[in-house]
Amino acid sequence: MAYGFFTIFWRDMIRFVRFKTLLVSSLLQPALWMAFFGIAMSSNFDKLTAGLPVPAGAHVVGYLTFMGAGIIAMTTLFTSLFSGIVILFDKNWGLMREILASPTDRNQIILGIALSGVTKSFIQAVIIMAFGIAIGAAFFAGFTPVQTAIGVAGILAFVALFALGFLFLSAAIAISMESPEGLQGIMTLLTMPIFFASNALYPIDTFPEILKIISIYNPLTLLINGIRYFAIGPDFVAMGKHYAITQGDVLLSFAGLIVFAAIMFAFAYWRFGKAVVT
Amino acid sequence: MxxxxxxxxxxxxxxxxxxxxxxxxxxxxxxxxxxxxxxxxxxxxxxxxxxxxxxxxxxxxxxxxxxxxxxxxxxxxxxxxxxxxxxxxxxxxxxxxxxxxxxxxxxxxxxxxxxxxxxxxxxxxxxxxxxxxxxxxxxxxxxxxxxxxxxxxxxxxxxxxxxxxxxxxxxxxxxxxxxxxxxxxxxxxxxxxxxxxxxxxxxxxxxxxxxxxxxxxxxxxxxxxxxxxNTLGRDLIYLETDNNDAAVRILKDVAAVRDVRIKSGGFVLTVHEDGTKILPSLIDTLRKNGIEISTINLKKPTMDDVFVHYTGKELRDEGAAPARAMHLQPRGR
Known part of the structure; x- marks a missing residue:
């Protein structure tokens, strides 16, 4: 039964492609953020920060590029967090019973759900990246084709880990819940602080101490560190702040996401072990 | 083995x-x-x-x-x-x-x-x-x-x-x-x-x-x-008479009758033998005792009869609702 996960993945993908409205609406929100908030704010910020000194060797990036990285991360966050709803529907409408009563191993089921979740996040991240570039975000600007390929691969690696973490969290909460409304409530409650206590829209070093600590360890911040490193470069100035990201910083962020995903996996594993679906 | x-x-x-x-x-x-x-x-x-x-x-x-x-x-x-x-x-x-x-x-x-x-x-x-x-x-x-x-x-x-x-x-x-x-x-x-x-x-x-x-x-x-x-006997005979109490007392002692159950207006006999064969003699017995029969119904036991007999209740959909809720409850734990 080593390919059991593929069955789960296959079904999820059928549904993903079938629901074009869902796909479009999940992309619409980040696109709107970039198109309205991004362009509006960058026309202000870029004017405000225009006169600030720039360190030698660093290049200045506009606000749209800066926040665009944050929006890619936000898309992944939303998609992964809300992916648990499918599990809840399956649980309530019974398909989960068909799956659990089959010889397919439970680990394979988790693997299948994870794989399809990551695939969905990949597709969305790529589309949002392309959209960002189309409306003027300077992703991969001045990169050689090889550098761009490495950049995309790096971003996807970060997206994958982050998506896994929140997918597991979402699945664990979903399997323990009875109603989609309750799940929706919890997810909405989670998204706000995760999104705003991160470096998605603004630098975090001037935050008050406690908020700053939360923001530094926020998985979303770790993801955005990676995206910025791979999409913009190791050395840039944005919003008047000089970002010099070393390989060590990136590895540290990556390691942080590995830990996060591992903890969430353990959590999901524990909740699924307890789940009785009859 | x-x-x-x-x-x-x-x-x-x-x-x-x-x-x-x-x-x-x-x-x-x-x-x-x-x-x-x-x-x-x-x-x-x-x-x-x-x-x-x-x-x-x-x-x-x-x-x-x-x-x-x-x-x-x-x-x-x-x-x-x-x-x-x-x-x-x-x-x-x-x-x-x-x-x-x-x-x-x-x-x-x-x-x-x-x-x-x-x-x-x-x-x-x-x-x-x-x-x-x-x-x-x-x-x-x-x-x-x-x-x-x-x-x-x-x-x-x-x-x-x-x-x-x-x-x-x-x-x-x-x-x-x-x-x-x-x-x-x-x-x-x-x-x-x-x-x-x-x-x-x-x-x-x-x-x-x-x-x-x-x-x-x-x-x-x-x-x-x-x-x-068959555990209920061969046949079920439903009777209504002008004196049900007396009729039940008399029929209880007939050899072929296994069981008598009182219903509203009448009673049901469960019999060991072919009902169509023993019914005439039952009618005779009641007549001799001066009891007039107003209604007779003979039928084979159905699954419903079996169920009522062994569980003591009719199986109805509406009555089942609370029990079903009780069964679903443990899901949440």
């Missing part, structure tokens, strides 16, 4: 017990299902039928007792049990947004069927349940009966040794139910053992080779439909 039973059991359950907190849903029950038969659990909702099924199909962990399905222990070898059985759940368990073909395809993949076998089996089954024209229809566009047929096809996808049907015709109209019984019989004729739960008397009666009446988590009696009815 036993030699009495030539057909080996395909399911054997001994002293099975299951509790949800303080509530005993299944109370030390034992039974066997013979290879190739249609075996029914007949009982009201909340009687423990679904709990037993869920243990047998390995969805619910066994607490006490033993359960062997298709030669495998449900606790020690759940994987082998799963590979040997097909299941049609009580509620519709279809993905509304998958097509008929995809539903079966998904199931075949879950059970690791090779591609060629999967395709051939899908064609075969869609013909069997007459859904071949609905192949690429989303399941949400199917009628209730079609959905049920699709689920039966799905349950048969992997050529299981045993097919579990939990309330297979619940919520279907009478014609569709009859058709469903035909399908189930056809499947059984092809060699699949069927284990079904139902709270419909006619379903248990007409479909099953053997029936266990289950109530409050206990098996009250097991046998063929004929055997169960």
């Amino acid at each position: 036993e030699h009495a039973d030539p057909v080996p059991p395909i399911i054997s359950v001994e002293n099975l017990e299951h509790r949800y907190g303080d509530f005993t849903a299944v109370d030390t029950i034992s039974f066997t299902v013979k290879k190739g038969e249609i075996f029914s659990f007949l009982g009201p909702n909340g009687a423990g039928k679904s709990t037993v099924i869920n243990i047998l199909i390995t969805l619910l962990a066994r607490q006490k007792g033993t359960a062997v399905v298709a030669g495998y222990d449900v606790t020690a070898q759940p994987q082998q049990v799963r590979e040997s059985i097909g299941i049609v759940f009580q509620d519709i368990t279809l993905d509304r947004d998958m097509t008929v073909r995809e539903t079966l395809e998904f199931h075949g993949r879950l059970y690791n069927m090779p591609v060629s076998e999967r395709r051939a089996r899908i064609d075969e089954l869609l013909k069997l349940v007459q859904l071949d024209t609905k192949r690429d229809e989303l399941t949400k566009r199917l009628s209730g009966g079609m959905k049920r047929r699709l689920e039966i096809a799905r349950g048969l996808m992997t050529r299981p040794k045993i097919l579990f049907l939990d309330e297979p015709t619940i919520g279907l109209d009478p014609q569709t139910r009859m058709r469903m019984w035909e399908y189930i019989k056809n499947v059984n004729n092809e060699g699949t053992t069927i284990f079904l739960t139902t709270h419909y008397m006619d379903e248990a009666d007409q479909l099953s080779d053997r029936i266990s009446i289950i109530d409050h988590g206990k098996i009250v009696i097991t046998g063929t439909s004929g055997e169960l009815k």
Whole structure:
């Protein structure tokens, strides 16, 4: 039964492609953020920060590029967090019973759900990246084709880990819940602080101490560190702040996401072990 | 070893017990299902039928007792049990947004069927349940009966040794139910053992080779439909007279009468012998004692009579609602 996960993945993908409205609406929100908030704010910020000194060797990036990285991360966050709803529907409408009563191993089921979740996040991240570039975000600007390929691969690696973490969290909460409304409530409650206590829209070093600590360890911040490193470069100035990201910083962020995903996996594993679906 | 039973059991359950907190849903029950038969659990909702099924199909962990399905222990070898059985759940368990073909395809993949076998089996089954024209229809566009047929096809996808049907015709109209019984019989004729739960008397009666009446988590009696009815005697005679009390006193002592039950306006006799033969003598006896009979009705015992006799209650849908809620409650823990 080593390919059991593929069955789960296959079904999820059928549904993903079938629901074009869902796909479009999940992309619409980040696109709107970039198109309205991004362009509006960058026309202000870029004017405000225009006169600030720039360190030698660093290049200045506009606000749209800066926040665009944050929006890619936000898309992944939303998609992964809300992916648990499918599990809840399956649980309530019974398909989960068909799956659990089959010889397919439970680990394979988790693997299948994870794989399809990551695939969905990949597709969305790529589309949002392309959209960002189309409306003027300077992703991969001045990169050689090889550098761009490495950049995309790096971003996807970060997206994958982050998506896994929140997918597991979402699945664990979903399997323990009875109603989609309750799940929706919890997810909405989670998204706000995760999104705003991160470096998605603004630098975090001037935050008050406690908020700053939360923001530094926020998985979303770790993801955005990676995206910025791979999409913009190791050395840039944005919003008047000089970002010099070393390989060590990136590895540290990556390691942080590995830990996060591992903890969430353990959590999901524990909740699924307890789940009785009859 | 036993030699009495030539057909080996395909399911054997001994002293099975299951509790949800303080509530005993299944109370030390034992039974066997013979290879190739249609075996029914007949009982009201909340009687423990679904709990037993869920243990047998390995969805619910066994607490006490033993359960062997298709030669495998449900606790020690759940994987082998799963590979040997097909299941049609009580509620519709279809993905509304998958097509008929995809539903079966998904199931075949879950059970690791090779591609060629999967395709051939899908064609075969869609013909069997007459859904071949609905192949690429989303399941949400199917009628209730079609959905049920699709689920039966799905349950048969992997050529299981045993097919579990939990309330297979619940919520279907009478014609569709009859058709469903035909399908189930056809499947059984092809060699699949069927284990079904139902709270419909006619379903248990007409479909099953053997029936266990289950109530409050206990098996009250097991046998063929004929055997169960025979336990009530040959015939039931309903009488109304101008002096019921006196009539009951007199008839109680007649040798052929096994049992007398008072009903409003009259009473029912359960008799050992052919009712049509002894009725004249009963009428004579009453006449001699000056009792006038106003109504006579003679009938064979039905499954309803059997059920009322052994559980002491009529089986009605509306009465079942609270019991069902009670059964669902433990899900949350």
